[in-house]
Amino acid sequence: MGIEERRNREKLARREAIIVCARELFLAKGFNATTMDEIAQRAELSKGTLYLYFNSKEELYVTVMSEGLKILFDRIEETFNLDLPPDQVIRKLGEVYYRYYLDHRDYFRILFFLEHGDVSKQLPRELIQANLDKGIRCLQLFAGVVQNGIEEGIFSPVDPRKAALAFWGATNGILFLFEEELNREIIGMDVEQLIYYTLDLFIKGLLKK
Amino acid sequence: MGIEERRNREKLARREAIIVCARELFLAKGFNATTMDEIAQRAELSKGTLYLYFNSKEELYVTVMSEGLKILFDRIEETFNLDLPPDQVIRKLGEVYYRYYLDHRDYFRILFFLEHGDVSKQLPRELIQANLDKGIRCLQLFAGVVQNGIEEGIFSPVDPRKAALAFWGATNGILFLFEEELNREIIGMDVEQLIYYTLDLFIKGLLKK
Amino acid sequence: MGIEERRNREKLARREAIIVCARELFLAKGFNATTMDEIAQRAELSKGTLYLYFNSKEELYVTVMSEGLKILFDRIEETFNLDLPPDQVIRKLGEVYYRYYLDHRDYFRILFFLEHGDVSKQLPRELIQANLDKGIRCLQLFAGVVQNGIEEGIFSPVDPRKAALAFWGATNGILFLFEEELNREIIGMDVEQLIYYTLDLFIKGLLKK
């Protein structure tokens, strides 16, 4: 029995190793430019073994994405549990998002910026559903905070869901701008300045005059 | 004499046909997944002919992007020439951007959402410079409008450049959200509602209380 | 255990098979006109497999050359070990060279007559260095023999290095003449007559009067 357990542990460790190596490479070179050979080599496994753990390159990619999403969602949920006033929660959420962008640039790019192509199209739904649920939940929590702010009289009476989505979109959009070298040349300032500026502008827009 | 003219017309038409076919395919499948064979086939030309008009797949891609950018920039510049009050210019700009997103979904995706990878890296600078310059110019015009608004006393005293960038990033970010099937499931409302909402929020944030 | 050995044997055999097929084709058609497809087909392997054994067409070509050079160098070194008087060593060397030309016409052509173009230009130096060293060594041995002949008083006092090089160049040049169909028509005699004649002439030039 102990043998079987050890084997299971080893299998999990191996799986994890593959994911880690794949993530590093997918980030550095994108989905297409990363080869299964490279992943296998970096993980010190044979190429065939990769196919024991993942049915295809696509599935491996989605798995990597899921791991990254989990980290982000966890951080976001923590924020909601902090019990701060609504405007501060929102600012904090922006900071958390930006922090994640800084700390996990690799995941961030894979999740939001890299071309996924038809990667997720022909994958089994269950691989995705859990993340989807989490996303919906986060949005509800966010909308709840806005709702609170309105009820407490510090926010203007807006549609809370829309506000939450606008916030997410705007934040993402700013970070996205900086992904392209050419855009950076046009922008001519650094991310931090712009992201905080946008946060403030957004919150100012929410606050009652 | 008329002969040469007709030939030139035909050449331009053929060039345009290639661009059209390439755009459709690049949009549908991304840069990497689109092959020169497919483009040639769709354009009913031989593969070799493509290389008479474009030196490489990359150059063709950038040409497609440029054509799309040109349309967008033209629309934006028109807006600046409309001689409206600053807050209305900005709203109009948002609408123009959204309109472009609706009318030229294919260009929009290619320009802003598709992974370009290293496409533009090894291309002659001059292919890109013109677009870059236009982008910078648009941003300056935008910042000028904000500046006017401040001087006229209708906007709070903000950094005009930052405001312009935040606007661009936020608008882009909203539209970007809707690109992913999965996001759309989370969002549960249509683009139009959210984009106009965000526009209003943004302008409200700019206006003096 | 024996399994691994057998596998290694098989791999080596396959590698050798590739080299053999490549040699035949390179000889028959030259470097450029020979395609990897043809080599693969002749070796009854897939094209991809070729690239498991050789990183590029160039590397395969150089490998073929190396194998041919090895045979020649081995024969030459044997000759030096024969412990003959200087003039007889030199004659023997000429014969060995000519013998190699007869026995390994394919290698001979590839080594000395075929245009290699830029084949060796972008190859890692170490692939070539070994052969270069052998070549230099052979030349030194040759010069040593001439030096001995001079010291023993049977050769005129010449520059031993130059003599060795002149010998190599002259021998090669004669054989080279016969490579072109057109030259053969002009010459009107067979290789053997001319090569031995030249050998004698050369040695006569070295010998003290």
Added chain:
Amino acid sequence: MGIEERRNREKLARREAIIVCARELFLAKGFNATTMDEIAQRAELSKGTLYLYFNSKEELYVTVMSEGLKILFDRIEETFNLDLPPDQVIRKLGEVYYRYYLDHRDYFRILFFLEHGDVSKQLPRELIQANLDKGIRCLQLFAGVVQNGIEEGIFSPVDPRKAALAFWGATNGILFLFEEELNREIIGMDVEQLIYYTLDLFIKGLLKK
């Protein structure tokens, strides 16, 4: 009539221009690496026009070779007309050959060193016959000089034809050695030293003791 003459002149000039451009390119890049496009461009003609003057790339190549041969043969024949003593004629011939190598490196390489592949195989005989005849004639003249030297008692009694061929082969072989970068590394001295050394050695071999 004058019109037709002018046309003929123009046609010849055009033909010559093609040959000149082709030679420069064939030398610089070899047969395969030179494209008809480049030749056409350099000659400021359309690619189609090339095919009005030459049936194929191969035929153009052979034509280039013929022009180079003509120059060499003319120089050689001049030498025979100089009326020098036999040993000096031979030395002079070596010098002429080496001079041609220096002055017309491009032709020299094309004529003797570049891979011709099957270039000349399927070409009409008449393109080649004239050169062949000249080659045979030169060889006869050379053999005649040796014969004279023998009759005058300054050369040992050798086979004059063989001597001539050995001379040609040896000289060619020396120059050939220097064509390969790798050989040059082995050789470690310059052409001039070695070619004159070989000439002297050869003549010494001919001279009566």
Added chain:
DNA sequence: CATGAATGAGCGTTCATTCAT
């Protein structure tokens, strides 16, 4: 369970040659 050798379809690009004008 793990391996890694083998596959083969596919890619972007080139270029000698043709042919309608």
Added chain:
DNA sequence: GATGAATGAACGCTCATTCAT
């Protein structure tokens, strides 16, 4: 006669996937 746009067959090389061991 001259043009130059168009062709299409090749080419060297890659890489996700398979499968015998």
